[in-house]
Amino acid sequence: xxxxxxxxxxxxxxxxxxxxxxxxxxxxxxxxxxxxxxxxxxxxxxxxxxxxxxxxxxxxxxxxxxxxxxxxxxxxxxxxxxxxxxxxxxxxxxxxxxxxxxxxxxxxxxxxxxxxxxxxxxxxxxxxxxxxxxxxxxxxxxxxxxxxxxxxxxxxxxxxxxxxxxxxxxxxxxxxxxxxxxxxxxxxxxxxxxxxxxxxxxxxxxxxxxxxxxxxxxxxxxxxxxxxxxxxxxxxxxxxxxxxxxxxxxxxxxxxxxxxxxxxxxxxxxxxxxxxxxxxxxxxxxxxxxxxxxxxxxxxxxxxxxxxxxxxxxxxxxxxxxxxxxxxxxxxxxxxxxxxxxxxxxxxxxxxxxxxxxxxxxxxxxxxxxxxxxxxxxxxxxxxxxxxxx
Amino acid sequence: xxxxxxxxxxxxxxxxxxxxxxxxxxxxxxxxxxxxxxxxxxxxxxxxxxxxxxxxxxxxxxxxxxxxxxxxxxxxxxxxxxxxxxxxxxxxxxxxxxxxxxxxxxxxxxxxxxxxxxxxxxxxxxxxxxxxxxxxxxxxxxxxxxxxxxxxxxxxxxxxxxxxxxxxxxxxxxxxxxxxxxxxxxxxxxxxxxxxxxxxxxxxxxxxxxxxxxxxxxxxxxxxxxxxxxxxxxxxxxxxxxxxxxxxxxxxxxxxxxxxxxxxxxxxxxxxxxxxxxxxxxxxxxxxxx
Numbered sequence: 001x002x003x004x005x006x007x008x009x010x011x012x013x014x015x016x017x018x019x020x021x022x023x024x025x026x027x028x029x030x031x032x033x034x035x036x037x038x039x040x041x042x043x044x045x046x047x048x049x050x051x052x053x054x055x056x057x058x059x060x061x062x063x064x065x066x067x068x069x070x071x072x073x074x075x076x077x078x079x080x081x082x083x084x085x086x087x088x089x090x091x092x093x094x095x096x097x098x099x100x101x102x103x104x105x106x107x108x109x110x111x112x113x114x115x116x117x118x119x120x121x122x123x124x125x126x127x128x129x130x131x132x133x134x135x136x137x138x139x140x141x142x143x144x145x146x147x148x149x150x151x152x153x154x155x156x157x158x159x160x161x162x163x164x165x166x167x168x169x170x171x172x173x174x175x176x177x178x179x180x181x182x183x184x185x186x187x188x189x190x191x192x193x194x195x196x197x198x199x200x201x202x203x204x205x206x207x208x209x210x211x212x213x214x215x216x217x218x219x220x221x222x223x224x225x226x227x228x229x230x231x232x233x234x235x236x237x238x239x240x241x242x243x244x245x246x247x248x249x250x251x252x253x254x255x256x257x258x259x260x261x262x263x264x265x266x267x268x269x270x271x272x273x274x275x276x277x278x279x280x281x282x283x284x285x286x287x288x289x290x291x292x293x294x295x296x297x298x299x300x301x302x303x304x305x306x307x308x309x310x311x312x313x314x315x316x317x318x319x320x321x322x323x324x325x326x327x328x329x330x331x332x333x334x335x336x337x338x339x340x341x342x343x344x345x346x347x348x349x350x351x352x353x354x355x356x357x358x359x360x361x362x363x364x365x366x367x368x369x370x371x372x373x374x375x376x377x378x379x380x381x382x383x384x385x386x387x388x389x390x
Numbered sequence: 391x392x393x394x395x396x397x398x399x400x401x402x403x404x405x406x407x408x409x410x411x412x413x414x415x416x417x418x419x420x421x422x423x424x425x426x427x428x429x430x431x432x433x434x435x436x437x438x439x440x441x442x443x444x445x446x447x448x449x450x451x452x453x454x455x456x457x458x459x460x461x462x463x464x465x466x467x468x469x470x471x472x473x474x475x476x477x478x479x480x481x482x483x484x485x486x487x488x489x490x491x492x493x494x495x496x497x498x499x500x501x502x503x504x505x506x507x508x509x510x511x512x513x514x515x516x517x518x519x520x521x522x523x524x525x526x527x528x529x530x531x532x533x534x535x536x537x538x539x540x541x542x543x544x545x546x547x548x549x550x551x552x553x554x555x556x557x558x559x560x561x562x563x564x565x566x567x568x569x570x571x572x573x574x575x576x577x578x579x580x581x582x583x584x585x586x587x588x589x590x591x592x593x594x595x596x597x598x599x600x601x602x603x604x605x606x607x608x609x610x611x612x613x614x615x616x617x618x619x620x621x622x623x624x625x626x627x628x629x630x631x632x633x634x635x636x637x638x639x640x641x642x643x644x645x646x647x648x649x650x651x652x653x654x655x656x657x658x659x660x661x662x663x664x665x666x667x668x669x670x671x672x673x674x675x676x677x678x679x680x
Contacts, residue, residue, distance in 0.1 A: 065574050086580040098571035102593045112579035160579075 001076045002041050002167040002200030004062070009035040009071035011057050011224075031057040033224040035071070042198045044191070046215030048205055049247070054224035055204045056172055062202060063170050064088050075167060086116065091161035092170040096177060097153045099145040099160075105132075106141040109159040116164065131159045134193075151182045158190070162197065169194070169201040175210065187214060208248050212236070220244050242367035245292050245360055251324060254298075254334040256291045257364065265291060265361075269330035270309050275356060278371065285361070285370045292360035295324065297373070298336035301351035308351035313344055327352065430655060437461065437648035444645045460649035464636070470650060472625060473632035474657065476542070480617075480628060481610035483546040485603045488557040491550070492602055493595070496561025497587050501573070511562070518555035523615070525552075530619055540623045549610045557602040564598035565591065600665040611658055629654045 011032040032054040039045050047055040060066040062073060064085035073081045080088050091112070099108050110128040113119060119127070132138040135155045145153055154174060161169055174190070175183045191214055194201050205211055211218045212232040220227045220235060220243075228240040232248075239245035245253045258265040258272070263279055265272040272291070274282070301308040311327035311334075318340060325336045325344065336352060344350060361371040424431075436444050437460050439453045464470055498504075499511055529548050530539075538544035568591065576586040592599070617628040627635070633650045636643055 063574075063578065065577065085574075085577045090578070092575070092578045094571040094575060096569055096571055098569065098575040100572065100575070100590055100594075115585075116580035160575075 002039075003076050004037075004039040004168055004200060004202070005074045006035055006037045006058070006062070007072045007074070009058065009061060009073065010069045011054070011061055011066060012069040030224050032061065032221075035221075035224075035226050037219055037226070037229055039200060039202070042200055044194055044201045044203065044214060044216045046203045046205060046211040046218045047221060048208060048211035048218055049221035049227075050206060053221040055206075055221050057224075058221070059092075059170050059172055059202060059204045062168075063090060063092050088168075089166050090168045090170055091164050091166040092172065093154075093157050093161050093174045095173040097145075097157040099153055099156055101145050104142050104144055105137070105148070105156050105159075108145065108156055109163050112160065112164050127163055128159075131163045134162070135159050150178055151186065154178065154186060158193070162193070165199075167200065169199050171201065171203045173205055174203075176205070176207070190214070209250060212248065218248075220247060222247075238372040239360065239369055241369055242290055242292065242362040245362070245369070249294055251295045251335045251337065253292045253294050253360070255362075256293075256329065256332075256334070258289050258291045260285055260287050260289050260361075265289065267291070267330060272354070278356060281371060282361070286363050286365065288364035289370065290362040290364050290367075291354070292362060293354045293358060294373075295335040295337040297358035298334075298338075298352050298354060300336075300338055300342065301353045305351065305353060308353050310349055310351055312349040313346055316344060316346055325350070430652075433648040433651050436644055437652050439645055441643065441645050444648075460643075460645035461653070463643070463646045464650040464653065467646065468632060468635065469624065470632065470653065473627055473629040474654065476621075476626060477611055477629040477654075478657065479542050480545045480549065481607045483542060484549040484553065484610040485607040487546065487550040488553050488606045489561075489599050489602050491554055492557025492561045493587070493592060493599070495554075495558045496563075496565055497591065499558065500562040500565035501570075511559075514555045514558055518552070522552070526615060526619060529616075533620055539620055540626045542626075544620045545610075545613075545616060545628070548616060549606075549613060553606045553609050556605055560602045560605070561595070561598050564595055568594070604662060604665050607661060608658065 009032055010030070013029045013031055035054075035058060037045070047058055049055050057066060061068050064080070064083060064087075068081055071081075072079055075088065075090075099105075100111065103111065106125070106128055109131060110124045113124050113127060114121065117124075128141070129138065132141055135158060137152065137155050137159065140148060140152055140156070145156070148156065154177075157174070161171075171190075175186050178186060187210060190203075203210075203214060215232060217229060217231055218235055219229045222243050228235055228244045230238070235244055235248045239248060242255065246255065256267055258267045260266075260282060264274055309329060311329045313325050314328050314333055315326040317324040317326070321340045322337050323340050323342065323344075325338060326333050327336055327350070328334075358373045359371070360369060360373055362369050435451070435453060438456045438458075439450070440455050440457050440459065443450060443454060495514075499507060525548070533539050533544045533548075538547070572590060572594075573586045576590045577583075581589060612630060613628075614630045614634070618631045618634075621627050621631065629650075633647060633654060636647045636650060
């Protein structure tokens with residue numbers, strides 16, 4: 001079992017709450033604020049957010065490497081908030097692998113096992129060899145870490161975590177030191193490994209692609225506060241606020257400031273007529289809104305289409321299957337992702353449309369979502385939406 | 391053709407330039423080594439000269455007669471072996487205490503969180519700057535009361551105290567460079583803080599320990615004033631004091647003194663060589679590709 005629960009977890013640095021390590025930098029910096037997450041047994045939860053959002057601190061609190069300032073952490077109903085790292089039955093994989101440089105791979109993997117259990121050295125050895133087979137590194141067992149490549153070191157670090165059969169794996173950006181190709185490969189391997197072992201995993205990353213592709217659920221943090229927890233597709237289609245909408249998805253969502261007048265959205269370069277259903281849905285919405293549209297949802301309008309925004313192309317980035325067009329609308333540049341086979345020229349103006357079903361609307365003040373691309377109230381087609389350029 | 395020729399000359403120029411640089415480099419290095427080694431070389435030459443030649447003027451740079459008489463005299467006249475042994479015990483004891491305590495204090499100062507950390511570090515450094523001579527009389531009285539005169543501990547303890555600040559600074563500076571994650575991995579693996587220090591951190595801190603040990607050992611080996619004051623019995627004297635005693639009230643046997651100095655330097659050189667290799671080994675390589 002590995003049901004992990006964080007209840008109102010708060011971590012303040014320099015505010016009197018001591019921790020296990022490091023210097024005391026700064027006064028009263030709130031790293032994590034009132035964070036509550038529940039995690040099912042065997043779940044793969046990804047904590048994602050920009051640098052300094054508190055995701056690593058949260059992980060270190062779960063590991064016991066930082067004392068929490070407030071809140072409780074429990075594992076399978078057992079309160080572990082004040083337990084030492086070794087008493088929590090968790091294993092951690094670090095960003096820089098943190099292998100012991102003076103020990104062989106065999107010793108590195110088996111070290112935790114030999115300390116925390118009373119297995120004989122031959123039993124530890126058997127277990128280490130089993131894990132090495134699983135990770136396809138048996139030939140590395142007698143080498144020292146400095147003789148290994150980054151990818152091999154990463155496998156050893158994984159082996160060290162797996163061998164102890166913990167209730168929870170904690171992974172702190174384990175792939176960020178690898179090159180792009182190896183990262184993709186290791187991503188799949190970690191996913192497979194986690195699925196095979198069925199061990200609950202908390203995975204920290206700043207890479208939204210990793211979060212989207214690996215997690216059963218993702219928790220998006222910003223400024224120490226939880227913004228949203230949900231499946232990757234929930235977070236993609238139904239972001240709780242503008243921050244989540246902008247963070248999840250690549251390239252990022254475009255945000256256009258608009259004014260809601262009751263029956264249309266007014267932008268300084270165009271006005272956007274709303275369908276009756278959406279008007280009804282937005283009845284209590286604030287006047288100042290932000291219209292969000294993902295680059296992949298912007299469509300090139302056919303000749304004679306009604307719902308068009310006239311936008312000159314500033315830059316074209318051909319990616320092969322897709323091309324990114326950087327368009328200027330109302331003096332600001334936005335990105336559209338279009339079919340790579342379409343040919344356009346820089347400087348040429350194109351007519352684009354934002355399908356009503358795909359647009360998101362956020363309150364300009366606070367950023368909460370008032371309409372998402374999957375909202376039931378939004379019509380399934382964009383027939384009723386009218387966009388007219390000024 | 392002409393292009394090929396020019397290329398050929400060009401390469402030749404580069405080769406000459408490179409060789410010239412290398413020669414210049416080695417000449418400069420040799421000069422530096424010669425300057426710093428001159429006293430030792432001079433002592434070695436003097437130790438091989440007969441007594442009359444050693445004080446002759448103008449000096450002879452290459453001995454006319456080579457003799458080992460000075461070495462024989464040095465070994466026969468006084469208990470030279472005993473002096474060496476005493477120095478070795480005192481210097482090793484000092485180095486062991488300082489490396490051990492320096493590691494503990496250095497670890498606490500570099501890793502643990504407590505208030506007034508910087509002031510503590512500065513006080514430690516400041517204590518090393520107190521005038522050496524001012525501590526002699528009080529410590530002599532203390533040693534006499536504690537019956538530590540003519541006892542190895544009588545020298546080891548003050549030496550260790552004087553050199554501890556350097557050991558602490560060296561160790562804490564080194565520990566600071568080690569990634570936190572390696573310790574955290576140890577904590578996650580089930581070690582205690584002290585377990586992490588002794589089983590993970592110290593084994594990979596050999597370079598820092600060797601550096602601290604070398605500095606402390608050399609200091610303790612070379613110290614004269616305390617050794618002269620605290621060790622009055624012939625059997626307890628260290629090598630520095632022993633060498634000074636070769637001189638009489640009216641005579642100064644330079645040849646014998648030089649022979650003794652040369653013999654006293656050899657263990658120090660061996661010690662340096664052994665530990666220097668440890669330093670160069672670079673045990674810290676392989677922390678991952680951070």
